[in-house]
Amino acid sequence: MHDFTVTPYAVEGDVDYDRLLERFGADRLTDAQIADFPQPAHRLLRREVFYAGRDVDRFTAAATRDETVSVVTGRGPSGPMHLGHVYPFYFAKYLQEQTGAHVYIPLSDDEKYFAKDLTFDEIHEYTKENLRDILAVGFDPEKTRIIVDTEDADVVYPLAAEFAKELTPAAMEATYGTPPNVGLGFYPAVQATHLLLPQLVHGPHPTLVPIAVDQDPHVRVCRDIAAKQRHDVTKPAALLSKFLPRLGGGGGKMSTSDEAPGILLSDDRETVREKVAKHAYSGGRSDLDEHREHGGDPEVDVAYQLLFYFFEDDDAELERLADEYRSGELLSGELKEYAADRIADFLEAHQARRPEGPIAEVVDPYRLTDAERERLRPGVFG
Amino acid sequence: MHDFTVTPYAVEGDVDYDRLLERFGADRLTDAQIADFPQPAHRLLRREVFYAGRDVDRFTAAATRDETVSVVTGRGPSGPMHLGHVYPFYFAKYLQEQTGAHVYIPLSDDEKYFAKDLTFDEIHEYTKENLRDILAVGFDPEKTRIIVDTEDADVVYPLAAEFAKELTPAAMEATYGTPPNVGLGFYPAVQATHLLLPQLVHGPHPTLVPIAVDQDPHVRVCRDIAAKQRHDVTKPAALLSKFLPRLGGGGGKMSTSDEAPGILLSDDRETVREKVAKHAYSGGRSDLDEHREHGGDPEVDVAYQLLFYFFEDDDAELERLADEYRSGELLSGELKEYAADRIADFLEAHQARRPEGPIAEVVDPYRLTDAERERLRPGVFG
Structure with missing residues (x-):
């Protein structure tokens, strides 16, 4: 049996995607759930690359009734983008085209600064290039909002502060381990802000967060915070994907x-x-x-x-x-x-x-x- | 022998102001240092209410040469202001009148939200009232800047993020203890931002931070961060005061x-x-x-x-x-x-x-x- 490690900051070993769901407490998508997405279902759903979820039904039900829905999918701008970074954005665009979803795209330059040995100047050069790639996907500007944490700090920080009050250091470390600095310890509150922004702008509605499965802890922390802090939002739903294969193979x-x-x-x-x-x-x-x-x-x-x-x-x-x-x-x-x-x-x-x-x-x-x-x-x- | 506790979040017992300096590693002001301030020295100096400091000489020397100097003195808006809150502002005004100092006044609504059982709405009502009291002191608008952390988050958060990278959870907890939430754990980086703002706006120059002695840990953490992160600023100086007596007596x-x-x-x-x-x-x-x-x-x-x-x-x-x-x-x-x-x-x-x-x-x-x-x-x- 191969062992494997999956956290938001490390993916190692051969990933067993079903064991991962047990660990994280998420559910594999059923055929019925896949059929609830706009048809024909996107190949990422048909082929179970997006293979699991949490609270997905409320999103698809609302989308089917043409109610307000939103999608949040972000980018940590710590380098040039590769193939593995771009498919969630094309998937979000499919959802936007099929359901009219608002798409919110946070760029967590702060997180990357906290987590990596990079200066803000370096990260901001990547941010600019990454933004061109994200815009190349072809989102509808009427329905799409791009947030850069430090450039939109006027709204991001006050909201993150609200959510930060609900997160103890112990709860944060239970999910992430001891952070290298107090910035990364605060960051989950920023992430919670990202995931709740569509509802804070447009009122309560189902939000879907399509992410690689290693990012699921962020969503879980956010869901906990949301429930504690705000009674005017619903918990964001997660749609979890496998990892695009590495060229060299392995899981x-x-x-x-x-x-x-x-x-x-x-x-x-x-x-x-x-x-x-x-x-x-x-x-x-x-x-x-x-x-x-x-x-x-x-x-x-x-x-x-x-x-x-x-x-x-x-x-x-x-x-x-x-x-x-x-x-x-x-x-x-x-x-x-x-x-x-x-x-x-x-x-x-x-x-x-x-x-x-x-x-x-x-x-x-x-x-x-x-x-x-x-x-x-x-x-x-x- | 009476025991006493002094941290930024608790002052208890009969304070022995000299033992406190030993604990904090600051120095009692000498007569010569008091004479270096603009004369006649303010009664708070003459009577040694401001009784100790850290790096005060560079400030007074620059002020004497009519060079750029600044003063930072803030307010945590968690209630109405009383007599004990206002004397540092009048002291800052005296320094502004006598030396042309820039005065920066940060209002840490975020800190108070993290530390107290208050909502942002409640804190913002206090903030408004506190601001009127601060303006009543009569600062020169050309030379005075008021910062409200959440209202000026566009500049405060990105800078705080820079400094947060230099502060480990262990170093933060060594000074403050385990914070009740990740927001208060991040706050020292915001405080460092406050203390460095004048230099970031006007270039490197001596900054004096006149504060009650219980706030000294903030200044020490900031000085450490400043030295690590920015080579274009000098460490802020601290001028430490005793506590205005309580009506009921005691230390x-x-x-x-x-x-x-x-x-x-x-x-x-x-x-x-x-x-x-x-x-x-x-x-x-x-x-x-x-x-x-x-x-x-x-x-x-x-x-x-x-x-x-x-x-x-x-x-x-x-x-x-x-x-x-x-x-x-x-x-x-x-x-x-x-x-x-x-x-x-x-x-x-x-x-x-x-x-x-x-x-x-x-x-x-x-x-x-x-x-x-x-x-x-x-x-x-x-």
Whole structure:
């Protein structure tokens, strides 16, 4: 039995996604729950990449009735974004298109400053680049709000202060361990603010938080705080995903700090082909004749898994690839080339949508309006 | 030997001000240091109410050379202000008049929310009233900045985040004990921000923090953080005061939560007279004839001590009162009446200067300007 560690700050070992749910106390999505999402269900749901949840039913029920719903999905801007960072945003965009959901996107520059050996200047350079990638997803500016913790501190800090009062150091450390500094100890209150912002702006309604399963503790802490502090909000729902496979294989999450490189959102076709060809763990046989005879295993083949997780929407095509791979007809190199091209197609389209121009201008339509800000701000000067 | 406790959150027992300096590692002011302040020295210095310090010489030297200096003195708005809260502000005003010092006045509504069983709404009502009392002191709006933590969170939180990274939970708890919530654990970083703000706005220069001695740990934590984090600021200096005597006597600090009532800044002459007559601990004899014969003890007489600490500026008059009291010529009731009238004179003048009108308007000339705010703010949106 492999052991594994999953916290918001470390994912190690081979992750057993079902044991993780037991540990975290979340539930695997049922077929009925997946069918409650707008149909046809997004491939991330169909293929159970988003595989578990907490209070998802209230969100889907409200969305079905065309009631107000929102989605919160954020980004910790501590480096360039790679493939594993972007799929929650495309999923949020699908929900926005299908349900009219408000999408709130917090960038936790404060958290990354507290947790990493980086200066604010460095983090803010990443923040600017990450914001261009997030905007490339194509959110509706009328329905989307981007929050940068330090730039929107006028609303974030007073609300975080409210929630911080409900979180004892002991409860915080039970979830996160002892933080390296008092900033990271305070941060869960900032995260709670992120998750409750849509309700604080638009009134109580179901909020869905689609996140990789390692971020679930944040949601649990927030749900506890929300229940204690505010009687005018409902607990945010969590939709939990598996980790996009690492190029080098294994169960942990894709990360730019792994040995095998991650595929960056800025990579060009040639780079993607090289990275996949060189680093993607193969489920094929090492000998060509043997592969032709016995076939490969798509279940452990990272090129196939990347297609399965996100980059091939066509279920029939995916099935064909798996069949041909298992039969030995499709070679590992061919499968890699196919996957690299689908990924590169995706990235080229994404890159073409990345906005240029001064970052303040391109983000402006997505920032909290003055009226929204007033609604959220404290009361001394009215 | 009496034992006593002094932390930023508790002052108990008979305070031994010299032992306290040993504990805190600060130095009693020398006559030469007092002579370095603008002359004639303020009675709070002459009479050693401000009795100790840390790095005071750099402040007085710069002030003497007409260089930039600043004073930071704040207020935790958890209730109405009483006499014990106001003397540091009048002292700051004296320094501003005499040296041209910038005066920065942070109102820590966040801290009080974290530390007290009060809502933000309650705290913000106190904040508004406290602000009127602070403005009644008569600061120069060109040289004075008022910061309300949650209202100025756009600058306070990003800076506090910077400093928070340098403060481990262990170091924080060594000074403050385990906080009741993660907000109060984060607060020392906010306090560090307060104390460094003048230098962050105006460039490096000596800053003096005149505070009651129980607040010294805040300054020490801030000095440590400043040294670690910023090489473009100098450590703030502390000027430490004794506690204004409680009406009921004893060595602790005057507080509205004591059994004997504090004198509020809003009290009228009749109320002051009643409180002093009824509650001020007397150094006189219980029997009139005995008093006439043996006299009273001004050292323990709270009416006399209030005059000595702040309310009688005239040294000769104060001496005359002490002499007459010791000789028995001046009765306890007469001394009380004299003290109550001096206090009421002070309060009536103070109250007459309290600004009326919408709080946002009256505070506006004292808030950070847009240019100052830009200088302090983080860098994502420029």
